[in-house]
Structures are given as structure tokens and as C-alpha cells.
Amino acid sequence: MKIRGTLMLAAALGMTGAPPAAANAPLTVVELFQSQGCSSCPPANANVMALADRPDILALSFGVTYWDQLGWKDTFASPRYTDRQWDYAHAFHRTQVFTPEVVVNGRADVVGQDRGELEALIERERTAAGPDIRLDRGAVTVGSGDGVAEILLVRFDPRLVQVPVQRGENGGRTLPHRNVVKELLVLGHWTGKPTTFILPPASDAVLRTAILVQKTPGGPILAAARD
Numbered sequence: 001m002k003i004r005g006t007l008m009l010a011a012a013l014g015m016t017g018a019p020p021a022a023a024n025a026p027l028t029v030v031e032l033f034q035s036q037g038c039s040s041c042p043p044a045n046a047n048v049m050a051l052a053d054r055p056d057i058l059a060l061s062f063g064v065t066y067w068d069q070l071g072w073k074d075t076f077a078s079p080r081y082t083d084r085q086w087d088y089a090h091a092f093h094r095t096q097v098f099t100p101e102v103v104v105n106g107r108a109d110v111v112g113q114d115r116g117e118l119e120a121l122i123e124r125e126r127t128a129a130g131p132d133i134r135l136d137r138g139a140v141t142v143g144s145g146d147g148v149a150e151i152l153l154v155r156f157d158p159r160l161v162q163v164p165v166q167r168g169e170n171g172g173r174t175l176p177h178r179n180v181v182k183e184l185l186v187l188g189h190w191t192g193k194p195t196t197f198i199l200p201p202a203s204d205a206v207l208r209t210a211i212l213v214q215k216t217p218g219g220p221i222l223a224a225a226r227d
Contacts, residue, residue, distance in 0.1 A: 025055075025056045025126075026056075026126070026127045026128070026129050026130065026223065026224070027056065027057065027058045027127075027223075027224040027225065027226065028056055028057050028058070028104065028105055028122055028125070028126055028127060029057075029058045029060070029104070029105050029106070029127075029212065029221050029224050030048060030051060030057055030058065030059045030060070030102060030103075030104055030118075030122065031060050031062060031102065031103045031104075031106075032044060032045060032048040032059070032060065032061045032062065032100060032101075032102050032112060033062050033064050033081070033084075033085045033097075033099055033100065033101045033102075033103070034061065034062070034063065034064070034099050034100045034101075035063060035064050035065075035066075035067035035068075035074045035077065035099050036063070036067075036072055036074045036075065036076075036077075036163060036165050036168070036170060036175055037067035037068065037070055037071060037072040037073075037074060037165075037168040037169055037170065038067055038099045038100065038169060038170075039169035039170055040099065040100060040111075040113070041099055041100045042170070042173075042175060043100075043112075043113040044100035044102060044111060044112030044113050045061070045100070045175070045176070045177070046176075047102075047112055047113070047114075047115045047118055048061065048102060048112060048118075048179075049160075049176065049178045049179075050115070051122075052158075052178055052179050057122070058210055058224050058226055059178075059179050060154060060156055060179055060181050060210070061076075061156075061177060061178065061179050061180045061181060062078075062081035062084065062085070062181050063075075063076035063077035063078065063081060063180070063181075064077055064081055064082045064085055064097070064099060065077045065078065065079055065081075065082045066082060066097070067099070067168070070168055070169075071167040071168030071169070071171070072165055072166065072167045072168030072169075072170070072171065075163055076163075076177065076180050076181075076182075078184075080184055081181065081184065082097075084184070084218075085097050085101065086218075087216070087217040087218030088101075088103055088106070088109065088218040089218075090217065090218060091106075091217065091218035091219060092109065092218075098111075100112050100113065102118055102121075104121050104122055104125040105125045105126070105127050105220060105221045106214055106215075106218065106219055106220045106221040107125045107220050107221075108121060108124070108125050109121075127221065127222070127223065127224075129223075130145060130213060130222035130223030131143045131144060131145035131190070131192075131213060131222065131223050132223075133211050133213065133223055133224070133225035134225075135199075135209065135211065135225055135226075135227050138198065138199050138201075139196055139197065139198050139199060140153075140187070140196070140197050140199060140211050140225075141194060141195070141196045141197075142190050142194065142195050142196075142197075142211075142213055142223075143194050144192060144193060144194050145192055145222070145223075146192055147192060147215065147222060148189065148190065148191050148192065148215070149189070149190050149213045149214055149215050149216070149219075149222055150186050150187075150188075150189055150190070150213075150214055150215075150216045151186070151187040151188055151189070151190050151195075151197055151211065151212070151213060152184065152185070152186055152187065152211070152212040152213075152214055153183065153184070153185045153186075153187050153199060153200075153209065153210075153211060154181055154183070154184055154209070154210040154211070154212060155181070155182050155183035155184075155202050155203070155207040155208070155209055155210075156179045156180060156181045156182060156207060156208055156210065157178075157179070157180045157182055157204075157206060157207055157208075158178070158179060158206075158208050159178070159206065160176055160177070160178050161176070161177045161178070161180065162174050162175070162176055162177075163175050163176075163177060182203065182204070182207055183202070183203060183207070185200070187199075187211075190213060208226060208227055209226065209227045210224060210225065210226040210227075211224065211225045211226075212224050
């Protein structure tokens with residue numbers, strides 16, 4: 001069952017500077033799973049938000065639901081995002097989920113509270129060039145390549161949003177959020193041949209669009225793009 005345990009790291013690594021990004025470098029997908037009811041989440045959230053402006057990184061924040069019964073219901077959480085975290089837990093051969101958790105390219109994870117460890121993981125798990133992804137006029141085309149994968153549509157809010165938390169472990173605090181995922185949808189399957197998918201309209205004009213080509217469930221992300 002879902003638990004509220006938080007993994008703690010013993011090693012304390014220093015802050016590291018962001019490496020320069022190549023002009024056409026593939027996007028590295030950094031997914032944070034957190035809850036406004038988790039007192040251990042704000043440091044990891046701050047580390048992921050600090051990466052959000054890097055052109056080589058797609059930072060995404062997913063609110064999970066299993067803290068909601070403990071005094072504060074997360075304002076951005078969805079069972080769909082909790083299910084996604086469980087997909088990763090099963091892929092990593094675990095019987096538990098925890099917050100905070102940061103997954104890089106669907107391949108490996110860290111708690112995310114240590115900035116140096118997170119950046120080291122990003123460097124280790126950078127994606128080699130996968131299939132080409134073209135976003136244009138309400139459609140996305142995924143080019144040729146090797147493998148079979150799902151095509152995921154992600155819509156996220158790029159704005160900095162401050163949320164006053166009234167109860168629970170973070171009661172009395174105002175927590176910042178950025179790149180909060182608001183929509184997650186499977187567009188269809190890709191089998192290695194060029195395929196075009198129609199994008200449904202966004203529920204809010206402020207949301208940005210990202211596309212993930214991912215082996216499932218909870219598998220490696222082969223390629224990503226954003227508008």
C-alpha cells in the first residue's frame with residue numbers, strides 16, 4: 001500500500017554549477033513527486049524549480065494523493081499522478097512509494113533534497129538522441145526510431161504559484177510551485193515508424209505542452225519535446 005515514508009540521504013554533497021547545454025541537446029526529463037502535506041518536500045521542490053529554466057531540462061511537478069488524509073489535501077494532486085509514481089516504484093522493484101522523489105528520464109531516482117546528488121544523476125542519465133518530435137499546429141509527429149513506446153501528452157503551468165497551506169505538516173507555510181502538471185494523457189502508441197497524433201485543446205491557455213516518448217509502464221523516456 002501507499003506509505004508516507006521519506007527516504008533520507010546520509011551523504012551531503014556540495015552545490016554544483018549547471019553545465020552548459022548544447023544547442024540541440026535532447027531534453028532531460030526531471031519529474032518531482034511531492035505533496036503539500038509532506039514537510040520533507042520543500043527542499044526537493046526548491047532544487048527542481050531551480051532547474052526549470054535550463055534549456056536542456058524539462059522539469060515537471062506531480063502532486064500525489066496519499067498524504068491527503070493526513071490533515072491537508074494537496075491542491076494539485078491527482079490519482080493519475082499517484083499511479084504514475086507507482087509505475088516507477090514497480091519498475092524499480094519496490095513495494096513502496098515515498099515523497100519527495102525525483103525521477104530522471106524514467107531511468108533512476110533520488111530523494112532530491114541534495115542538489116549535488118540530483119545534478120550528478122542528471123549528468124549520468126542524460127538521454128541519447130531518440131526519435132525526432134515535431135510539435136506543430138495542434139499535432140505532434142514522432143519520427144522513426146527503435147523500440148515501442150507510449151506517446152504521452154503533458155500540460156503544465158510554467159508560472160510560479162504560491163499556495164498557503166493551512167493544515168498538516170506544512171500548516172502555516174506558503175509553498176511555491178512551478179511547472180505543476182495539470183493534464184496527463186496517453187495519445188497513442190509508437191512502434192518505430194513516423195506517426196502523427198492530434199493534440200486535444202488545453203484546458204487553460206496558460207498551460208505549456210510537452211510530449212514524452214516512454215516505454216511503459218514506468219520505463220525509460222526515449223525522447224521529449226516541449227512547445
